[in-house]
Amino acid sequence: MTENRQWLINGRPRGRGLVDDDFKKVVTPVPEVAEGHVLVKNEILGFDPAQKGWMENIGGYVAPTEIGEVMRASGIGTVVESRHPEFSVGDKVMGGLRWQDYAMLPGSELDKIPDDDLLAANLGALGTTGLTAYFGLLKHGRPQPGDTLVVSGAAGATGSMVGQIGKIAGCRTIGIAGGKEKCDWLIQDVGYDHAIDYKNEDVRAKLKELCNQSINVFYDNVGGKILNDALAHIAMHARIAICGGISRYEKGDMPAGPENYFNLIFKRGTMTGFIMSDYASEFPEAKKRMRQWIKEGKITFKEDIQEGFDNIPDTLRRLFAGQNFGKQLLRLD
Numbered sequence: 001m002t003e004n005r006q007w008l009i010n011g012r013p014r015g016r017g018l019v020d021d022d023f024k025k026v027v028t029p030v031p032e033v034a035e036g037h038v039l040v041k042n043e044i045l046g047f048d049p050a051q052k053g054w055m056e057n058i059g060g061y062v063a064p065t066e067i068g069e070v071m072r073a074s075g076i077g078t079v080v081e082s083r084h085p086e087f088s089v090g091d092k093v094m095g096g097l098r099w100q101d102y103a104m105l106p107g108s109e110l111d112k113i114p115d116d117d118l119l120a121a122n123l124g125a126l127g128t129t130g131l132t133a134y135f136g137l138l139k140h141g142r143p144q145p146g147d148t149l150v151v152s153g154a155a156g157a158t159g160s161m162v163g164q165i166g167k168i169a170g171c172r173t174i175g176i177a178g179g180k181e182k183c184d185w186l187i188q189d190v191g192y193d194h195a196i197d198y199k200n201e202d203v204r205a206k207l208k209e210l211c212n213q214s215i216n217v218f219y220d221n222v223g224g225k226i227l228n229d230a231l232a233h234i235a236m237h238a239r240i241a242i243c244g245g246i247s248r249y250e251k252g253d254m255p256a257g258p259e260n261y262f263n264l265i266f267k268r269g270t271m272t273g274f275i276m277s278d279y280a281s282e283f284p285e286a287k288k289r290m291r292q293w294i295k296e297g298k299i300t301f302k303e304d305i306q307e308g309f310d311n312i313p314d315t316l317r318r319l320f321a322g323q324n325f326g327k328q329l330l331r332l333d
């Protein structure tokens with residue numbers, strides 16, 4: 001019997017950070033492959049801050065999770081058995097493979113992907129991360145040449161893409177990130193015009209110095225104080241794209257709304273939230289453009305690849321401590 005190691009959801013981390021006890025490791029037999037299904041040997045898992053939110057079950061845009069279910073996650077693997085006409089042994093596939101060694105899924109829930117040097121990027125720059133940056137910026141930020149674009153969480157997987165798409169759209173770009181190393185990377189490799197280190201600098205004062213009352217687009221991954229500081233410096237008709245609010249994901253008491261929101265009235269600004277899956281019908285075109293930009297060297301990206309099945313829960317926690325430098329991935333042993 002081949003064994004299938006799995007990490008199950010064992011807690012509801014509402015209003016707090018993740019703890020060891022939120023997950024439980026079990027070993028089960030690899031399932032028999034049902035008609036129309038495919039058995040995949042999981043190889044690379046992708047990590048997103050939203051995974052913690054899915055465990056909390058506080059409603060929203062995904063089906064509720066159950067205690068005892070295998071932790072949800074996207075992943076890439078190789079087909080090892082197929083009872084679906086469109087998949088053959090050896091194909092590389094991507095889908096909701098979850099935190100386990102083997103996934104048995106209907107073929108309709110898997111995508112075949114090319115086994116090339118951008119294989120892992122299907123979970124990052126060419127996957128939900130890149131698409132989140134693309135649609136959030138282009139549909140909600142609506143950047144124009146000459147605009148000033150400010151991005152929070154700028155050195156993260158999504159934020160680093162946003163700055164580069166903003167550059168392609170002709171913007172002046174300012175990224176906000178934690179620590180000198182990430183800020184240096186933003187300027188030297190990612191091509192941001194300026195970087196603000198929110199852990200060591202006064203964000204509001206730096207925004208005043210760099211873009212006093214002239215932020216045309218603010219792409220927010222963080223929320224809280226950083227959102228409030230940015231609202232203080234918006235230009236007329238500014239667009240605020242609310243992608244995420246990671247500063248609140250571990251908090252019990254939610255902060256009061258941003259006190260500077262009244263600037264939206266004075267400056268006739270708009271603040272809109274979005275979920276990237278709203279644009280699913282446009283994914284193929286967006287992926288084609290992203291792949292082209294990567295090939296042309298207009299977009300670069302970084303991957304932070306951790307190792308090993310036992311390390312999976314700790315790898316998710318890295319996102320909330322800012323330990324990830326690039327798209328957080330893990331290669332299974």
Ligand SMILES: NC(=O)c1ccc[n+]([C@@H]2O[C@H](COP(=O)([O-])OP(=O)(O)OC[C@H]3O[C@@H](n4cnc5c(N)ncnc54)[C@H](OP(=O)(O)O)[C@@H]3O)[C@@H](O)[C@H]2O)c1
Nearest residue numbers: 132156157158177178221243244245246247274275276322
């Ligand atoms: N709306 C959508 O459809 C959608 C889809 C995907 C993701 N998202 C959102 O996009 C955002 C980025 O996700 P990602 O997958 O690209 O992750 P990521 O940015 O690669 O990783 C998370 C980063 O957040 C920063 N961070 C953590 N705690 C923070 C805090 N208290 N204050 C400020 N920054 C903090 C850390 O960077 P530093 O080291 O710079 O602190 C960390 O590296 C998240 O808010 C996520 O929920 C939204």
